[in-house]
Amino acid sequence: MAANDAVEARGILAGISGPRDLERLDAAELDQLAEEIRELLIAAVATRGGHLGPNLGVVELTMAIHRVFESPQDKVVWDTGHQSYVHKMLTGRARDFNGLRTETGLSGYPSRAESEHDWVENSHASTSLSYADGLARAHEQTGSDRHVVAVIGDGAMTGGMAWEALNNIAAHRDRRLVVVVNDNGRSYRPTVGGLAQRLTHIRTSPGYEPTLQAIKERLTGRGGALGPAAYEALHAVKKGVKDALAPQGMFEDLGIKYIGPVDGHDRVALETALTAAKRFSGPVLVHVLTTKGQGYDIAVDNENDQMHQSVPFDRLTGDALAVAPAGWTSVFRDEIVRIADERTDVVGITAAMLHPVGLDAFADKFPDRVFDVGIAEQHAVTCATGLAMGGVHPVVAVYATFLNRAFDQVLLDTALHRCGVTFVLDRAGVTGDDGASHNGMWDMSLLQLVPGLHLSAPRDGARLREALREAVEIDDAPSVVRFAKGAVPDDVEAVERVGVVDVLRRDDDAQVLLVGVGPMAHMALAAAELLADAGVRSTVVDPRWVKPLPPQLLELAARHRLVVTIEDNGRQGGVGSTLVQAVSDAALGVPVRVHAIAQEFLPHAKRDVLLERLGLTAPAIADDALRCLPGAGNNED
Numbered sequence: 001m002a003a004n005d006a007v008e009a010r011g012i013l014a015g016i017s018g019p020r021d022l023e024r025l026d027a028a029e030l031d032q033l034a035e036e037i038r039e040l041l042i043a044a045v046a047t048r049g050g051h052l053g054p055n056l057g058v059v060e061l062t063m064a065i066h067r068v069f070e071s072p073q074d075k076v077v078w079d080t081g082h083q084s085y086v087h088k089m090l091t092g093r094a095r096d097f098n099g100l101r102t103e104t105g106l107s108g109y110p111s112r113a114e115s116e117h118d119w120v121e122n123s124h125a126s127t128s129l130s131y132a133d134g135l136a137r138a139h140e141q142t143g144s145d146r147h148v149v150a151v152i153g154d155g156a157m158t159g160g161m162a163w164e165a166l167n168n169i170a171a172h173r174d175r176r177l178v179v180v181v182n183d184n185g186r187s188y189r190p191t192v193g194g195l196a197q198r199l200t201h202i203r204t205s206p207g208y209e210p211t212l213q214a215i216k217e218r219l220t221g222r223g224g225a226l227g228p229a230a231y232e233a234l235h236a237v238k239k240g241v242k243d244a245l246a247p248q249g250m251f252e253d254l255g256i257k258y259i260g261p262v263d264g265h266d267r268v269a270l271e272t273a274l275t276a277a278k279r280f281s282g283p284v285l286v287h288v289l290t291t292k293g294q295g296y297d298i299a300v301d302n303e304n305d306q307m308h309q310s311v312p313f314d315r316l317t318g319d320a321l322a323v324a325p326a327g328w329t330s331v332f333r334d335e336i337v338r339i340a341d342e343r344t345d346v347v348g349i350t351a352a353m354l355h356p357v358g359l360d361a362f363a364d365k366f367p368d369r370v371f372d373v374g375i376a377e378q379h380a381v382t383c384a385t386g387l388a389m390g391g392v393h394p395v396v397a398v399y400a401t402f403l404n405r406a407f408d409q410v411l412l413d414t415a416l417h418r419c420g421v422t423f424v425l426d427r428a429g430v431t432g433d434d435g436a437s438h439n440g441m442w443d444m445s446l447l448q449l450v451p452g453l454h455l456s457a458p459r460d461g462a463r464l465r466e467a468l469r470e471a472v473e474i475d476d477a478p479s480v481v482r483f484a485k486g487a488v489p490d491d492v493e494a495v496e497r498v499g500v501v502d503v504l505r506r507d508d509d510a511q512v513l514l515v516g517v518g519p520m521a522h523m524a525l526a527a528a529e530l531l532a533d534a535g536v537r538s539t540v541v542d543p544r545w546v547k548p549l550p551p552q553l554l555e556l557a558a559r560h561r562l563v564v565t566i567e568d569n570g571r572q573g574g575v576g577s578t579l580v581q582a583v584s585d586a587a588l589g590v591p592v593r594v595h596a597i598a599q600e601f602l603p604h605a606k607r608d609v610l611l612e613r614l615g616l617t618a619p620a621i622a623d624d625a626l627r628c629l630p631g632a633g634n635n636e637d
Contacts, residue, residue, distance in 0.1 A: 007044045009094035011036050017092045019066035019117070030267060034059050037086055038295040044085075044097040045307075046315040049433070050108050051082035053293040053306040057184050057264070061151075061288055062086040064270035065180070068278055069149055072116045075135050079128030079152040079162075081109035081121070082309070083182070091117040101433045103605035109435060124402065124437055125375045126159025128152050129179060133165050136175040145176065147278060153182025153290075155352050158374025170255035173282040178274070179256070181285060182264065184292040251285050260287030265294055305355060325487040329426055331461040332483070333358035335468050336395060336424075340366055346472060347387060349373060349396045351380045357397035357426050377402050381409035381421070388419035393472055400425035400440025400482055407446050410478060415450045420475035424468070428457070428482035428518075429568030429597075430610050436601035443482060444517075445573030448547060452477040455547035457518030457567075457575075459502075460491045463544065470545075482518070484568060486607070489522050499552040500545045507537035512625055513560040514540045515553065517567035517575050524566050526618035527625070534626055546575045553579060554586055562629050563592040566621060571596040593628055595621055 012029055013036040015021065025033065037059050045052040063086075065076060071091065078084045088106065089097070093115065099105020110118035120131050132150035139146055156162060169177060251258045257280060262273045270288065277284040292306040293299025298318035299307040312321045340346050340362055348359045348370040363370035373380045377398060384394035403410070403425060414421050428440040447455055454474055456467040464483055471479035494502035504521060505528055512531060516524030521542040528538040539560065543550050557563045563583070565576035576594030583592055595616060602610055611617060615624075 007040070007047050007098040007100075009036075009040055009089070009097065013037060013040065013089065013094050016090060016094060019071050019090055022063065022067045022090065027268075030063065034063065034267070035295075037063075037089055040089065040094060040097055041085060042296055042315050044100045045310055046313050047098075048100045048102065049309075049311045050101055051085070051308065052296070052310050053299050053302075053308045054080070054083040054184075055085040056296055056299060057290040057292045057294050058083050058151075058153075058182060059086050059294070060265050060267045060270060061180070061182060061290060062090060064267055064274055065149060065151070066090050068271055068274040069147055069178075072119075074147040074149060075119050075132075076117070076149045076151065077120050077128045077131045077135070078110055079150065079156045080125045083151070083153065084110050084118075087117070088115070091115050101604060103603070103609060107435055107604055108433065109437070121437070124405065125156040126152075126162045128156070129162050129165030129169065132177055132179070133169050136169075136172075136177040140172075140175060147176045147178060149178045149180060151180045151182060153180075153184060155375050157181065158352065159376055160378060166251075166254060166256065169283050173255060175283055176278075176281070177283045178277045179283065179285045180274075181260075181287050182290055183261070183287060184264075184290045255283075257282065257284045258287065259284060261289050262286060264288040264290030326461075327486055328461075328464065328483040328488050329356070329358040331464050331488055332397070332424060332426070332468065333361050335465045337361050337365060339469065339472060340369065343393070343472070345392045347371065347392050347394050349380050349384050349387075349394055351375055351377045351398055351402065353398070357399070357424070359397050377406040378409050381406040381423075382413045384421045385409075385414045385417060385419045388414075388421050388475075389417070393420055393422065393475065395422045395424055395472065397424040397426065399438070400428040400443045401431075401438050404442055404446065410447070410453075411450050414478045415452055418452060418476050419478065421478050422468075422471045422474070423478065423480045425480060425482040427485040429484050430602065430607050430614075431485045432607040432610060433604055435604035439597075439602055440482070441568070441570050441597045441602075443480075444546065444567065444569040444575060445577075447480060448573050448578055450478070453547060454479040454545060456481050456545045458483060458544070459489070459516070459519055459521040459542050461488045462491045463502075463542075464488075467544065484519050489519055492521065492525070494542070498541075498556070500543065500550050501552045501556070502542045502544055503539065504542055505538065505540035507532070507539065510537045510539040510559075511561045511629060512536060512538045513556055513563045514538050514621075514625075515563065515565045515575075515579070516540060516542055517546055517565070517569070518542075520566040520568055520616075523616070523618050523621065524564075527564075527566075527621040530618055530622035531625060534622070536626065536629065543575070547578075549575075549578055549582055554582055554588065557583055557590050557592075558586075558588050560590065561631065562625060563590055564595065564621060564625050565592065566595045566616070568616075569596055570599045572599050591628060591630065593624055595624070 012033045041055050096106050101108045110121055112118050112121055128150040132148045135148045259273050259277055263269050273286050277286050348362050350357055350359050350372050352375045354360050354372055359370055380396055384396045387394045425443055431438050447453055458464040458467045467481045471481050494504055496503040514524040514528055524540045528540050531538050565579055567575045574596050576596055580592045583590055598614055
């Protein structure tokens with residue numbers, strides 16, 4: 001086997017054009033198909049990067065779902081959509097995996113534009129049960145007798161929204177809705193919380209192995225007919241499971257029938273369980289136990305995250321093909337540990353993403369001062385507010401796109417109570433390959449609405465360290481530090497600091513004020529060089545703290561003939577928009593050109609490709625400034 005084989009669907013998999021093709025396969029062919037799927041998964045992710053561990057764990061489960069249910073008439077909704085690669089293969093897209101996560105290729109998540117089998121383009125967790133409840137209600141309203149299947153796992157059951165949906169699902173006992181809990185005990189890392197502890201109890205209980213074997217025998221044995229007796233055998237093992245292993249009672253107390261636990265890598269057992277669930281007239285929960293990374297020992301043995309999300313790697317060793325340069329997250333990881341060394345009142349909070357957001361080193365050194373609350377951003381924010389009320393300073397580290405889910409808590413829990421909580425937003429701005437739902441392009445617009453909040457966008461590593469230290473000193477209001485995905489640009493020192501504003505370039509008799517927000521300061525400097533080549537003099541500034549808007553920006557704006565703002569955030573409500581309003585309120589009469597992300601859902605592509613498409617490049621910005629500079633003789637406005 002070559003280190004990285006070609007990404008190509010072969011054998012039986014190459015002939016799969018849709019789920020109904022699975023019906024003609026015998027047991028041996030289905031086993032071979034599972035092997036071919038895993039081969040393609042490993043080859044594709046080794047070449048393109050992506051989510052490997054979650055998909056290796058759901059091969060047999062996905063095959064069983066598509067053999068028992070009739071997609072797209074029966075609607076299959078995937079929570080944490082990164083576990084949908086196998087679903088894509090079985091719905092006719094295996095031949096396209098060479099283009100996984102490329103600009104014109106397959107998305108790394110379900111995509112309605114790709115297939116009629118993809119219902120929800122979700123890649124934020126804990127939402128599938130709400131979608132499923134709505135779809136099932138729609139079936140009821142339209143008289144349809146089709147099923148809805150919601151697959152939830154990878155820690156998504158720790159999200160409160162999932163339990164809100166279960167509460168509603170349980171209230172209507174005649175809807176054809178099957179909830180499949182893919183229980184692999186992990187999100188990025190081992191799942192936390194009371195639910196996780198109860199489910200983990202199943203694996204560690206002395207009665208687990210014999211009970212699972214008894215269920216398997218009933219599911220696959222000669223007496224395992226798919227009628228009422230089989231349902232009772234599954235839904236039952238009541239005395240064995242309910243008393244010894246506990247989860248059945250938890251769900252049945254809600255009014256949802258429980259089947260399981262089922263071995264998630266035993267295709268026959270899975271098909272029997274799902275068929276029994278399908279034949280029941282009301283909502284059923286099928287509890288499936290899987291292993292993340294199944295079939296690829298390197299993934300299973302990876303103690304960090306079982307190759308949850310991988311960069312391109314050598315499939316023989318699991319080693320990355322290229323060493324990534326130091327990223328923004330690593331700068332935060334180092335600095336938060338230094339701060340924690342100096343201040344015992346600083347604590348960390350993560351929403352099931354300890355390593356991705358850089359709190360792992362803090363947790364390693366001070367395990368009692370870092371709290372993982374699961375996929376529960378709303379709880380994370382209000383819990384942090386309570387911590388602040390109790391006299392400590394919490395640092396909540398999340399991806400920028402995920403803070404959207406907790407805006408109300410930031411506004412009315414943290415800010416209203418003037419609590420000192422620091423939010424660190426990783427992956428801010430255009431993130432690229434992961435698609436629309438992961439671009440962190442909303443936070444600066446949303447947070448502008450929050451009274452009293454302080455917001456910093458550092459331009460480089462030195463400024464990130466500086467802003468983080470300034471943020472944790474704020475104890476009477478929420479503070480936010482946001483930074484981009486990927487490599488950290490070179491440090492750029494200021495030639496002067498005016499208030500909180502860093503002046504990075506000051507030409508004599510400057511005509512244009514270029515305001516570069518965060519790492520866009522580097523683009524502003526490059527645009528200034530191009531303007532200089534055209535005979536136009538500029539001042540380039542980095543505000544450092546963009547909320548509250550520094551008054552020095554208005555003073556600088558008044559001394560120039562044109563102001564140009566550049567930010568890695570949506571146009572509406574962002575820094576540029578705020579400055580436009582401030583310039584208007586002050587009646588300065590200076591035109592302001594706002595360069596930001598178009599307010600649209602961006603396709604998946606490399607960051608630089610998207611920025612060029614959006615006009616966020618130094619040449620495009622310089623050309624626009626030349627066109628709009630008052631008195632330049634070539635204005636169009």
